[in-house]
Amino acid sequence: MSGTQRIPVERKRRRTTRTGSVLSEDLIVSAALELVEAPGGNALTVRRLGAELGCDPSTVYRYFADVDALLLAVADRLIGDSLDGFTADEDWIASLRDFAVRVHRSVLRHPRLAAVRASRVTGGPGECRAVDTGIGILLRGGFAPAESVRLYRTFIDTVLAHAALDAAVRDLSDQQRHQQSRVWHSAQDALPAESYPNLHTVREHLPEMAGSAFPDVLELLLAQFEASRRKSGADTGP
Incomplete structure (x- = not known):
């Protein structure tokens, strides 16, 4: 792109x-x-x-x-803004978590540009700074250069994909959001065990489906990164 x-x-x-x-x-x-x-x-x-x-x-x-080039410039501005005030911590996991939360929060503030940010490469100073920062965190975490690039791509694509999904939900009308939040609440009493045995078993927990999966996915991803680092024998870096 x-x-x-x-x-x-x-x-x-x-x-x-x-x-x-x-x-x-x-x-x-x-x-x-x-x-x-x-x-x-x-x-x-x-x-x-x-x-x-x-x-x-x-x-x-x-x-x-053209307008497409302008939209990419707008997206690049927002990428840069999302990292204003960010400082990498000595704890690389904490730094990646903070990085991810900032990007996710920024996308939610501008939901109509979520798809552009999730699917396009701007090549501008904002994105270059973000990629440099993210890969730098992984390098300091002890990953080799090629692995740092691979893991950063996995990391940022996951963050942006969930951010775009959550932004789409946020951009729904009040009525649509209310209806969506009530689906699994209403379904608890309408799931006969003979038709939906597994849903019936977990029915009291189904309302939790209405929330964002981003926090859990982020923690699972970071745990996988840490497991990969330990398996490879990489040290913790400076």
Whole structure:
């Protein structure tokens, strides 16, 4: 998957909006994010973006090749923001846990961009910083370079997949979320043992199905990483 397409610097220099503001990539990305998250659904189009910025819509193409490139830039901004204030701990497991929770929380704050963040490679500074940080934690945990890359891919794909799922649930209507949370509560008394023997056995625990699996999956993944490290005889690193 390709990253954001780069526009030559000479096409970007000091273009102003009708309000007198100097147009920039950051300004366009901020406006695009607001339109994506506008009430009523994603309202991002180049025409609306031009109106929001107070400039001719065609000017946006001097900074981004197309709307897809702009969405990748927005996603990259959010990736970078998710790690603001993050500092790796000497405990590599604790560091990975904190990293994962920050990414998951960030995706939930911006559910309409969850699919982009989960499925695309931005190639921007935010993502490069995130990948560098995550692989660095694994290297310091004692994993070899190739294994660190493999485990990081497993780690981040798992985190983003669950974040995208939880974001989709969060983006449901109040009525849909209520209905979903009540399904297994209501099913407890409607599961005859002869038809659903296993569900009948665990019926009192079924309401727990309504919550997010992310915390449990994260702990299982980290435990597997630790088991792999012990099996390989890797030391704990610095």
